[in-house]
Amino acid sequence: MTTPPRILYCNCTYAQVVPKEVKEAVLKKLCESGVAFDAVADLCEMSARLDPALKRLADGGAVKIAACYPRAVKWLFHAAKAPLPIEAAEILNMRVQSADEVANALFSAELQPNLPTGKATKPSAVELPKSEVAA
Amino acid sequence: MPLKEQTTLRVVLYEGDGAQPLEAGDRFTTMTTLLEKGFAVTRVSDKGRVAPADRTSLLVLGRFNDGRAPLGEDASGLVNLRFQDITDFDSNRIAEAVETLRAETNAAKHGDWKPWFPVIDYDRCTNCMQCLSFCLFGVYGVDEQQRIQVQNNDNCKTNCPACSRVCPEAAIMFPKYKAGPINGDVVSDADLQREKMKIDISALLGGDVYAMLRERSEKAKSRFSKERDADKALQERQKCLVKLASAGDIPPEVLMSLPSPEEIARRAEEAKAKAQTVLAAQQRGASTA
Ligand code: SF4
Ligand code: SF4
Numbered sequence: 001m002t003t004p005p006r007i008l009y010c011n012c013t014y015a016q017v018v019p020k021e022v023k024e025a026v027l028k029k030l031c032e033s034g035v036a037f038d039a040v041a042d043l044c045e046m047s048a049r050l051d052p053a054l055k056r057l058a059d060g061g062a063v064k065i066a067a068c069y070p071r072a073v074k075w076l077f078h079a080a081k082a083p084l085p086i087e088a089a090e091i092l093n094m095r096v097q098s099a100d101e102v103a104n105a106l107f108s109a110e111l112q113p114n115l116p117t118g119k120a121t122k123p124s125a126v127e128l129p130k131s132e133v134a135a
Numbered sequence: 136m137p138l139k140e141q142t143t144l145r146v147v148l149y150e151g152d153g154a155q156p157l158e159a160g161d162r163f164t165t166m167t168t169l170l171e172k173g174f175a176v177t178r179v180s181d182k183g184r185v186a187p188a189d190r191t192s193l194l195v196l197g198r199f200n201d202g203r204a205p206l207g208e209d210a211s212g213l214v215n216l217r218f219q220d221i222t223d224f225d226s227n228r229i230a231e232a233v234e235t236l237r238a239e240t241n242a243a244k245h246g247d248w249k250p251w252f253p254v255i256d257y258d259r260c261t262n263c264m265q266c267l268s269f270c271l272f273g274v275y276g277v278d279e280q281q282r283i284q285v286q287n288n289d290n291c292k293t294n295c296p297a298c299s300r301v302c303p304e305a306a307i308m309f310p311k312y313k314a315g316p317i318n319g320d321v322v323s324d325a326d327l328q329r330e331k332m333k334i335d336i337s338a339l340l341g342g343d344v345y346a347m348l349r350e351r352s353e354k355a356k357s358r359f360s361k362e363r364d365a366d367k368a369l370q371e372r373q374k375c376l377v378k379l380a381s382a383g384d385i386p387p388e389v390l391m392s393l394p395s396p397e398e399i400a401r402r403a404e405e406a407k408a409k410a411q412t413v414l415a416a417q418q419r420g421a422s423t424a
Contacts, residue, residue, distance in 0.1 A: 006184050011170040014250050015311040017318070024167075031163040036183040039166060040143070041173045044310050045250040048288050049243060052142050053175060056189040072310040072319025075254045079285065095318070116258060120322075121304050124262035125417045126282050 005090070005111045006060055007037035010067035014042045018068060018094045025099030026066050026106075033107065043067055047076040054082035062088040062111050066102050068095045074115045086115050143175045144242035146233055147195045150180060153205070154197035155222075165196075168226040173245020174233060190214055192240040194233060198222045215240055251311060252288030253298055259306035259322065262417070268410035269301045271394075271402040277413050281420070292389040300384070 009030060012018040030037055038057060040046060046054055057063070058077050063084070067073050070091035077084045090112050092102040105112075119127075146169055150156040157165065162178070169176050177185045192215040199205065204218035219232050237244070253266070253274065262283055267275040275298075276286035296317050299307035305322045316322040393399060 004183060006186065008186070011167075012311075013171055013173060014246070017311050017313065027166060027170075028163050031166060031178075032159045034180055034182045036178055036180045036185045038175070038177045038186050039170055040175045041170045041245065042250060044252075045173070045245065045248075046143060046175075047254070048248075048250045048252050051243065052189065053145065053191055056186045056191070060184065060186045068310060069315075069319030069321075071256060071321065072254065072308050075256050075308065075319075076310060078257070079254055116321075118258065120258045121261050121306075124260070124282075125420065126262055126280050 003061065004109055005062035005064050005088070007035060007106050008057055008063055008065045008067075009037060009039040010043045010065065011039065011041050012044075012068070012094075014045055022094045022097075022099045022102070026094060026102050029099070029103040030106070035107070043073065043076055047080045050080045054080045058082040058084050061085070064090045064092065064106050064111065066092045066094055066106060068093055070114050071116050084115060086117055087113050089113060089115050091115065142191050142242055143173070143245075144233070144237045144240060145191045145193050146174050146176045147193060148176060148178045149195050149197035150178075154199050157198065161226075164226045165221075165229055168230050169233060172230055172234070173243075174237070188214065192236070192242055193217070194219060194236050196221050196229065196233075248289060249293050251293045251295075251309065252291045253285050254308045254310060254319075255283065255285060256306045256308060259304045260302075261304055261306075263303065264410035264413055265301050265303065266298045266307060267413065268407045270298050270406060271399060273406075274298070276409075281413050281416050292386070292392070294386045295389045297385050297389075 007030070009027060011023060011027070027039070030039075040053075040057070043054075054077055059082075065073060065084075068091075070093070073091050074084060074089075088111065090105070091114055092105050094102055148157070148162065148165065166176055166178070179185060190213050195204075195216070195218045197204070197218070197220065199218070199220045199222070202220050202222045204220040207218060208216055217236055219236075221229050221232070224232070260283060262281075264283065267277070267283060272287075272290040272292065274285060274287050274291050276284055278284045296309050296312050299305070299309060299312075299317045305316050305326055307317070308319045309317050310319050312318045314320075316326045394402070
């Protein structure tokens, strides 16, 4: 049996970019449910501080994260040297999704990984294997 | 205190054996109060998993039976583990207890700085060094592999997304920005086209601002010398900056706080030289490979 994904909630405390009613409703639903979850005040602030706690949040296997855009969340963790597991992380975007959509996805046993993957531009010289640079 | 390498105190809301569960409403209020103060809170229950333990200090809150918090410690001695009974505590009192332990354990203090800083999307970045040569505040640097990196994120000017506009690949995000793709939204072809047509903010910050200001203030001086009204001169300067700011979406406070034109020129040269050194090293690496 596979273990169900963990839940991580970001409160986006230091900005008003996530609608207050959405983040409150999502947190309320989490608190009303019986599920265990991790909540952080502001992933951006933790990333800026290279908070070692991000490593624990990224390392515990499959995870669903209620925060904002998947591209932003992916690189915030990366910037703090705590990359998320690409195949095992699903980001719910409270900036654009409704509280119901976010909560339903959080509580569903199914994981739908949605971090962007792969190079979108030409690899730079530092990213290419030396043999290809020379070619 | 430098921003880096500080960990957040982990607060655990314990409602299992030996403790009474909180009402859902109390749980929500407690969570919200602690999150608004910057803490990380883990709610443990027998349904579902949470992030594993690490060496972070742990404060376990609970309505423990008989109002007595257990006296426990981490057998390995690596984790600073504390328990706090919160029977009859309201959320403010809980927050006070948590803050006291935060101060004792030297965990990160929150709220002194608005987390506004660039985040690089390396799926898009081509390591062209435009951001490094543009930023006057030393936010960017390179790692050992000569790869661009955000190194001094607390030098970044709050609410200023200017460097994201010089990036030709829309690879620089400010997650707390209002609009896409700078906020992390998917980058569309239209976004890239728009980026190509952007105004040359670099030139704007590098000199034109001051040229315009000087010109304006000369004119203003002759007028204001008659009026003897220094406040008006200031207003004029502000008006001019606000106009420029709206062209590049740069907050007027950022423009107002820019150093002298000479200092700007010096920093711009320095940043450009740094970028050129990196690009030359990259090329050398490519040709010797
Ligand atoms: S990750 Fe997104 S939701 Fe979380 S603090 Fe940053 S901007 Fe806000
Ligand atoms: S300007 Fe953009 S593409 Fe160029 S190095 Fe900076 S982040 Fe990368």
